[in-house]
Amino acid sequence: MRVPFGEVQEVLRSVLLTRGCPEDLAEQVAREMATNSLEGVYSHGVNRFYWLIRNIDRGWVNVQGRPVLVERFAALERYDGQMGLGVPNALFCMDRAVELAREYGIGLVALRNTNHWMRAATYGLRACAQGLAAICFTNTFPNMPAWGGADPRLGNNPLMLAFPGPEGPVVVDMAMSQFSYGALELAKLDGRQMPLPAGYDEQGELTTDPEQVLKTMRILPMGYWKGSALALLLDLFAAAFSAGNSTAMIGRKYGGDAAVSQVFIAIDYTRIVPPDRAGEIAQEILADLLASEPLEEGGRVVYPGQRRRAVREENLRLGIPVHERVWRKILSLGG
Amino acid sequence: MRVPFGEVQEVLRSVLLTRGCPEDLAEQVAREMATNSLEGVYSHGVNRFYWLIRNIDRGWVNVQGRPVLVERFAALERYDGQMGLGVPNALFCMDRAVELAREYGIGLVALRNTNHWMRAATYGLRACAQGLAAICFTNTFPNMPAWGGADPRLGNNPLMLAFPGPEGPVVVDMAMSQFSYGALELAKLDGRQMPLPAGYDEQGELTTDPEQVLKTMRILPMGYWKGSALALLLDLFAAAFSAGNSTAMIGRKYGGDAAVSQVFIAIDYTRIVPPDRAGEIAQEILADLLASEPLEEGGRVVYPGQRRRAVREENLRLGIPVHERVWRKILSLGG
Numbered sequence: 001m002r003v004p005f006g007e008v009q010e011v012l013r014s015v016l017l018t019r020g021c022p023e024d025l026a027e028q029v030a031r032e033m034a035t036n037s038l039e040g041v042y043s044h045g046v047n048r049f050y051w052l053i054r055n056i057d058r059g060w061v062n063v064q065g066r067p068v069l070v071e072r073f074a075a076l077e078r079y080d081g082q083m084g085l086g087v088p089n090a091l092f093c094m095d096r097a098v099e100l101a102r103e104y105g106i107g108l109v110a111l112r113n114t115n116h117w118m119r120a121a122t123y124g125l126r127a128c129a130q131g132l133a134a135i136c137f138t139n140t141f142p143n144m145p146a147w148g149g150a151d152p153r154l155g156n157n158p159l160m161l162a163f164p165g166p167e168g169p170v171v172v173d174m175a176m177s178q179f180s181y182g183a184l185e186l187a188k189l190d191g192r193q194m195p196l197p198a199g200y201d202e203q204g205e206l207t208t209d210p211e212q213v214l215k216t217m218r219i220l221p222m223g224y225w226k227g228s229a230l231a232l233l234l235d236l237f238a239a240a241f242s243a244g245n246s247t248a249m250i251g252r253k254y255g256g257d258a259a260v261s262q263v264f265i266a267i268d269y270t271r272i273v274p275p276d277r278a279g280e281i282a283q284e285i286l287a288d289l290l291a292s293e294p295l296e297e298g299g300r301v302v303y304p305g306q307r308r309r310a311v312r313e314e315n316l317r318l319g320i321p322v323h324e325r326v327w328r329k330i331l332s333l334g335g
Numbered sequence: 336m337r338v339p340f341g342e343v344q345e346v347l348r349s350v351l352l353t354r355g356c357p358e359d360l361a362e363q364v365a366r367e368m369a370t371n372s373l374e375g376v377y378s379h380g381v382n383r384f385y386w387l388i389r390n391i392d393r394g395w396v397n398v399q400g401r402p403v404l405v406e407r408f409a410a411l412e413r414y415d416g417q418m419g420l421g422v423p424n425a426l427f428c429m430d431r432a433v434e435l436a437r438e439y440g441i442g443l444v445a446l447r448n449t450n451h452w453m454r455a456a457t458y459g460l461r462a463c464a465q466g467l468a469a470i471c472f473t474n475t476f477p478n479m480p481a482w483g484g485a486d487p488r489l490g491n492n493p494l495m496l497a498f499p500g501p502e503g504p505v506v507v508d509m510a511m512s513q514f515s516y517g518a519l520e521l522a523k524l525d526g527r528q529m530p531l532p533a534g535y536d537e538q539g540e541l542t543t544d545p546e547q548v549l550k551t552m553r554i555l556p557m558g559y560w561k562g563s564a565l566a567l568l569l570d571l572f573a574a575a576f577s578a579g580n581s582t583a584m585i586g587r588k589y590g591g592d593a594a595v596s597q598v599f600i601a602i603d604y605t606r607i608v609p610p611d612r613a614g615e616i617a618q619e620i621l622a623d624l625l626a627s628e629p630l631e632e633g634g635r636v637v638y639p640g641q642r643r644r645a646v647r648e649e650n651l652r653l654g655i656p657v658h659e660r661v662w663r664k665i666l667s668l669g670g
Contacts (some may be wrong), residue, residue, distance in 0.1 A: 073606035075410050076440030105411030108441045108602065133572060135470075149627030149636045161568040163575065170571060172564040196559070222558030224531070229507040229639040233496040236505060236620055237468060240498065240613040241604045248623035265600075267443065269576045271408035278575040285571055288583035292484030301484045304564040 002319030003327065009034040012049055014335035019056050021063040021085070028088045036119045037320045040311035043182025044119040046322050047189070050329050052116070060258040061085060061115050067092050070243075075104035078242055081114030083259060090117040093264045094126050094136070101132055101266035109264045112244025116257050121173040121305075124162025127266050128169035131275075136160045138262040139238045142251040144177050144219050147228035150204075152217045155247040156180065156227075157234040166283045171305040176231035177219040184210040184219075189323055238263050337654030338662065344369040347384055349670035354391050356398040356420070363423045371454045372655045375646035378517025379454040381657050382524070385664050387451070395593040396420060396450050402427050405578075410439035413577060416449030418594060425452040428599045429461050429471070436467055436601035444599045447579025451592050456508040456640075459497025462601050463504035466610075470600040471495045474573045476593075477586040479512050479554050482563035485539075487552045490582040491515065491562075492569040501618045506640040511566035512554040519545040519554075524658055573598050 013030035021029070029052075037045030055061050065084025069077060077096055081089040093109040100107020117123065120136055127134035140155035156177035163170045175181075179198045187194055187210040197206040199213035199220050206220075213219055221227030239246035244261035245253065253259065270278065292301035315321070348365035356364070364387075372380030390396050400419025404412060412431055416424040428444040435442020452458070455471055462469035475490035491512035498505045510516075514533045522529055522545040532541040534548035534555050541555075548554055556562030574581035579596035580588065588594065605613065627636035650656070 071607040074439040076602075076604070076607045078607040104409040104439050104441075106439075106441055106443045106600075110604075110607065133576075145630070146624055146627050146636045148630055148634050149624075150630045151628045153624055153627050153636075161565070161572070163568060163571040165571070170568065172561075172568045174558075174561045174564065178558055178561075222561045223509075223513055226507075226509045226513075226557045226562075229509065230496070232620070232624060232638060233498060233505065233507045236498040236500070236617055237496070237602075239616045239620065240608060241468075241602070243608045243612050243616070246616055246620045246623075248620060265441075267411075267576070269411070269445075272406040272411045272413040272445065273575060273578045277578050281574045281578070281581055282571055285567070285574065285581045285583060288581075289481055289484075289488055289567060292481050292488050293486045295480070295483055295485045299483050301481045301488075303567060 001322055001324050001327065003322050004319045005034055005038050005316055008037065008046060008320050008322070011330060011335060015053060015330065015333045016063070018334050019053065019063055025063065025085055025088045028091060029085055032087050032122050033118060034320070036122070037322070038312055038315045039308050040315070041119050041121070042321070043180060043186045046320065046330070047186060047326055048118060048182065050326065050333070053333050055115070055258065060254065060256070065089070067111060075100045075107045076110075078110045079112070081111050083113050083115065086115035086117040087122070089114040090123055090262060090264070091126065093262065094123040094134070094266070097134070097264040097266035098127055098130050098132055101268040105271045106265065106267050108241070110238070110242035111262045111264070112242035113259050114262055115260065117262065119173065120158045120160035121162070121171045123264060124160050124171045124173070125169050128162050128164035128171075131164055131270065133164065133267040133269055134160070134162045135265040136263065137234045137238060139235045139247050139250070139260050141254060141257050142247050143181065143217050144221060144231065146232070147221055147225040150218065153248065154228060154231045155235060156219065157231045157238070157247070159230070159234060163282065165286060166279050168309060169305055170282075170286070170303055174222070176221055176227040176234070178222045178227070179219070181214070181219070184214050188214060189326070336657055336659050336662065338657050339654045340369055340373050340651055343372065343381060343655050343657070346665060346670055350388060350665065350668045351398070353669050354388065354398055360398065360420055360423045363426060364420055367422050367457050368453060369655070371457070372657070373647055373650045374643050375650070376454050376456070377656070378515060378521045381655065381665070382521060382661055383453060383517065385661065385668070388668050390450070390593065395589065395591070400424070402446060410435045410442045411445070413445045414447070416446050418448050418450065421450035421452040422457070424449040425458055425597060425599070426461065428597070429458040429469070429601070432469070432599040432601035433462055433465050433467055436603040440606045441600065441602050443576070445573070445577035446597045446599070447577035448594050449597055450595065452597065454508065455493045455495035456497070456506045458599060459495050459506045459508070460504050463497050463499035463506075466499055466605060468499065468602040468604055469495070469497045471598065472569045472573060473597040474570045474582050474585070474595050476589060476591050477582050478516065478552050479556060479566065481567070482556055482560040485553065488583065489563060489566045490570060491554065492566045492573070492582070494565070494569060498617065500621060501614050503644060504640055505621070505638055509557070511556055511562040511569070513557045513562070514554070516549070516554070519549050523549065524661070
């Protein structure tokens with residue numbers, strides 16, 4: 001079924017209000033989660049909302065929490081997220097990083113005790129809208145074995161890089177696992193297999209079955225040892241810069257995604273490069289990529305973020321595709 | 336055969352001097368390239384030296400070139416590398432980023448018109464030795480097809496993250512291809528197949544044969560679409576921040592690795608986090624990782640950089656393993 005964007009947003013907002021969420025925060029969460037589905041990132045939009053409310057109801061999320069400054073030094077700031085809603089906390093910190101970058105050329109904000117930010121690209125798009133490039137990452141609870149390991153010790157710690165390209169933001173938003181858990185959940189809902197092995201089943205064999213991997217949590221790191229190593233470094237950075245929980249600590253304290261640590265870096269590169277020159281360079285890079293000879297006949301190479309606008313327009317026109325079962329569950333939350 | 340570290344360093348230095356290289360730069364290049372082999376990164380040490388001298392001899396490297404400041408704004412600086420030697424240029428820029436980070440908490444230096452920096456980890460180790468974390472990346476000439484593409488349009492743009500861990504630096508240094516070209520060349524020298532498909536052969540089939548992939552340059556991105564997307568963003572960042580060459584421009588102008596663009600970010604996180612606390616967090620993260628249940632009996636999970644010291648000590652004691660053919664070629668360069 002398809003539900004109009006405005007209706008999705010309004011339903012999410014009203015459910016959040018029943019949980020004691022302040023108006024402004026409910027507005028932000030509803031807008032961003034509805035936007036994620038609108039732009040085709042179904043795994044981190046409407047499909048994640050029931051999970052968010054469950055985390056609020058079990059006391060993992062403090063809907064009144066807002067970031068509190070703990071420490072600052074020039075272009076660095078460190079906040080405690082007060083266990084608040086992940087989306088408003090992250091929007092706040094990205095905006096602070098942008099302000100620091102306006103002043104110092106680059107700004108870094110570290111945030112601890114926050115919750116799932118949903119879609120990493122949200123914060124890159126936010127920085128790009130202000131003309132800045134961004135690098136953000138978060139840790140998660142232990143949901144991925146290290147390379148050579150059998151038990152989940154690493155998070156699949158998403159990493160996001162965004163650049164304000166000549167025809168809209170170019171954004172890479174990637175979990176350190178070959179597939180994100182959101183993508184596995186979506187495939188399970190759709191009854192699809194993954195196109196490549198996603199992890200190990202209970203017999204220790206590689207499998208493309210999302211349900212098996214969701215059960216074992218023995219997901220494959222992207223690029224094998226590479227995703228494993230990068231996930232470790234992102235955890236070290238996020239936990240140490242924020243003096244917050246590491247993946248291991250989150251696992252021990254919660255056994256799920258809560259009280260995570262995040263880092264937001266904004267770069268106002270136009271302070272050292274004429275914006276026109278940077279734009280020309282980006283234009284040329286993207287044009288060259290798009291001129292790729294396709295591997296398969298009739299295929300086409302696209303850049304990350306390129307299809308966002310088209311999907312957005314289609315879903316605005318036709319409504320957001322929502323699984324009926326998911327939507328019924330959300331309506332049952334009261335709002 | 337094995338050659339003592341001091342002898343390797345001295346031979347490289349004396350060859351560089353015959354090419355008109357100033358004493359201090361020859362010293363830096365010889366030290367770092369010998370150290371790369373010493374620490375087991377054979378692909379970017381002695382094995383790359385003949386290639387470097389060839390690039391000097393064909394006029395791609397200006398051995399007298401040193402970075403010139405083009406633009407600065409607070410914590411950002413932009414340099415032109417004057418087509419100089421990649422290693423000294425990159426050491427200089429990493430040191431500048433560290434100095435900026437001392438002043439602003441974080442510093443970013445963008446460098447254009449420089450040459451291959453050899454081993455990305457070199458610069459992370461340099462920042463870690465001063466107690467700072469670092470993120471560095473470089474673009475390269477087009478040597479990897481984009482995901483879904485058949486012709487090389489992207490660089491395999493190495494990315495490096497380093498954190499000064501409690502028992503020495505933890506460093507991830509990874510090309511955006513599943514295997515670096517250095518690793519392919521080394522396997523070819525050793526007559527080994529790669530452990531996983533590395534790219535496509537001339538028939539368009541996936542292959543583990545390094546020689547085939549070196550021929551077609553149709554190397555697989557790490558994590559398929561993920562490495563492809565990340566490589567694109569690193570190129571956008573490196574070329575736009577430095578107002579330098581993009582991968583496509585390098586390909587058009589040189590058809591090989593020359594006049595590349597690089598970015599160096601240093602983070603003095605101890606300005607906002609007590610160093611003891613950060614150290615405890617890192618200690619706990621690494622201990623938890625090392626406690627992984629091994630996937631294979633008798634296996635062991637290690638963290639990136641963990642084996643560096645042991646390899647270094649062994650090679651200091653026994654000499655650096657060098658292919659006789661490679662060593663003879665270097666000796667033939669005159670020095």
